[in-house]
Amino acid sequence: MIWLVLIGVAAGVLGGLLGVGGGMLFVPGLVIVVGLTQHEAEATSLLAIVPVALVGALSQNRYGNVRRDDAMLMGVLSIAGVAGGVALANALSGAVLRDAFAALILLIAAQLVRKALRADVPGTAKSPDRGDPREQHVP
Amino acid sequence: MAVAVAESHRTLKLVAIGTAAGLFSGLFGVGGGTVIVPLLVFWLGYGEREATGTSLAAIVFIAGVAAAVQGAYGNVHVLDGLLVGLPAVGGVLVGTWLQQRMHVRAISLLFAAVLVASAIELVLE
Numbered sequence: 248m249i250w251l252v253l254i255g256v257a258a259g260v261l262g263g264l265l266g267v268g269g270g271m272l273f274v275p276g277l278v279i280v281v282g283l284t285q286h287e288a289e290a291t292s293l294l295a296i297v298p299v300a301l302v303g304a305l306s307q308n309r310y311g312n313v314r315r316d317d318a319m320l321m322g323v324l325s326i327a328g329v330a331g332g333v334a335l336a337n338a339l340s341g342a343v344l345r346d347a348f349a350a351l352i353l354l355i356a357a358q359l360v361r362k363a364l365r366a367d368v369p370g371t372a373k374s375p376d377r378g379d380p381r382e383q384h385v386p
Numbered sequence: 387m388a389v390a391v392a393e394s395h396r397t398l399k400l401v402a403i404g405t406a407a408g409l410f411s412g413l414f415g416v417g418g419g420t421v422i423v424p425l426l427v428f429w430l431g432y433g434e435r436e437a438t439g440t441s442l443a444a445i446v447f448i449a450g451v452a453a454a455v456q457g458a459y460g461n462v463h464v465l466d467g468l469l470v471g472l473p474a475v476g477g478v479l480v481g482t483w484l485q486q487r488m489h490v491r492a493i494s495l496l497f498a499a500v501l502v503a504s505a506i507e508l509v510l511e
Binding site: 248251252253254255256257258259260261262264269270271272273274275276277278279281283286287288289290291292293294295296297298299300301302303304306307308310312313314315317318319320321322323324325326327328329330331332333334335336337345346347348349350351352353355356357359360362363 | 415451473
């Protein structure tokens with residue numbers, strides 16, 4: 248039980264930092280430490296993500312970082328994708344799904360490292376406030 | 387009219403991002419922030435922090451629906467989910483506070499190391 252709590256805290260900190268719900272850590276934690284199957288871990292991770300993302304969103308909202316209309320649109324219109332993704336996950340065997348998940352997090356790790364290293368080169372770092380001015384939201 | 391076209395393009399992009407994130411979330415049991423954040427930055431010109439905040443708000447819907455659908459398959463361990471998810475809320479508050487004060491580079495490298503260790507452990511499992 249203490250492990251569940253520890254997984255939660257660690258994943259929560261990273262979720263708050265990186266804007267993900269923490270699932271990237273919930274899933275391996277639930278498989279490796281708690282011993283759930285890959286399918287159970289993914290499903291349980293999704294439930295655990297809800298309060299995490301909710302509090303994270305409310306907290307970010309206080310910093311003025313949430314565009315509510317866009318978030319609502321993406322959330323509501325994701326339903327078909329969600330149903331398809333869950334059906335696909337359940338059609339795959341646990342071993343295939345687990346290896347695919349491992350490949351996914353390796354890919355993300357590589358991407359994070361590349362991005363972090365690129366940030367060293369002057370002029371190529373992506374400034375958080377730059378971007379296409381036509382797309383900029385006017386409050 | 388150009389404004390209307392740009393606006394509908396923007397909506398289509400948001401629909402595409404929502405659908406892709408939903409598929410990803412349902413398939414892998416994650417929130418979908420990995421898909422949403424970079425697409426908001428590169429496609430819609432969001433700043434990093436705005437993308438993060440907006441992504442979290444969208445994930446509340448996405449993960450909620452995905453958990454309900456997975457529940458119908460009988461895969462959700464409700465008690466475990468709460469034991470992980472509720473303490474994580476405290477972690478998120480710390481993480482969000484830190485985000486305003488830390489360099490993304492250090493965070494990225496830390497997270498990458500944890501992911502690599504997890505992937506190795508999963509494959510060996």
